[in-house]
Amino acid sequence: MNDKIVESPETVVLVGGGACHLPALKAAMTGRVVVAADGGTEAVLAAGRTPDAVIGDMDSLRPEIRARIPAHVLHEISEQDSTDFDKGLRSIAAPLVLGHGFLGKRLDHQLAAMIVLVRRAAQRCVLVGAEDVVCLCPPRLALDLPAGERVSLFPMGPVRGRSEGLRWPIDGLDFAPAVQGGTSNEALGPVTLTLEAPLMLLILPVDCLDALLAGLERAPGW
Structure with missing residues (x-):
């Protein structure tokens, strides 16, 4: 059974609801598939794009923001045992995922994202923040x-x-x-x-x- 929502032969940008540097996000999104993890939809819209997919439990997606997204783009995963970053990353098949909006703001969210990088080791991902970039070391x-x-x-x-x-x-x-x-x-x-x-x-x-x-x-x- 294929549980992937987004499949791409190129790098995919996954955007969360944490701190985003809009110029860097705009540059990263250029020419790439863009996926928003729930509340990350707002950052994608602010950067001038409509996400190609929105994945998450949708509890951070404000009604006025949701109204701007086509219904076929929304992919709700209602279970509460994983973060929206985990839901998004495990639903993508791509050679690389660039994660914006997962570093900064809440420390607990950042720590949870680090756990997901290890849990989803098969999906290569780099988290990009204002000061640092983070990834799981390959072999x-x-x-x-x-x-x-x-x-x-x-x-x-x-x-x-x-x-x-x-x-x-x-x-x-x-x-x-x-x-x-x-x-x-x-x-x-x-x-x-x-x-x-x-x-x-x-x-x-x-x-x-x-x-x-x-x-x-x-x-x-x-």
Whole structure:
């Protein structure tokens, strides 16, 4: 049974109800399929687009906003055991999802989004915020970064890995929540990361988005 609502051979933009930088969102949406996760519909409309699909439980979709969306675009998933980000991400089949509006504002929503990145490891996704970009590290990732760039690694479970090009190599470290993290490491130049399990989040400055996307395009999946 195919439970995908949106299928695309190209990158899909998924927009949530958190903080959105409209110029960056407009640039990301250009020429791409755009999906709104419930309340993210308002940001899509504010950026001058009507979403190609709206997915979620619709509890954050104000009536006056809903009235502006064609009925066939609305895909209500009423269960309350998952977030709208989870509902949206699991309903998309695409080589990459760019998530805007899931970082910033409420911390609990941001933490929930991090869990979803791990839970949906098979669907490659990059969350884009005002300051940072976040993704789940693939098995191997090569990044063309300038020397001095911040590279943070945040484990979501027990995981080991190897690195090349980091000021503080991760080889031999047993990463785990509340035990060992990798906050504010530093690139010495191009960086290569190899992870043993889909449990490590990579956090980079937003200026590194293009380098991250280029690296992910070449990277194997989980």
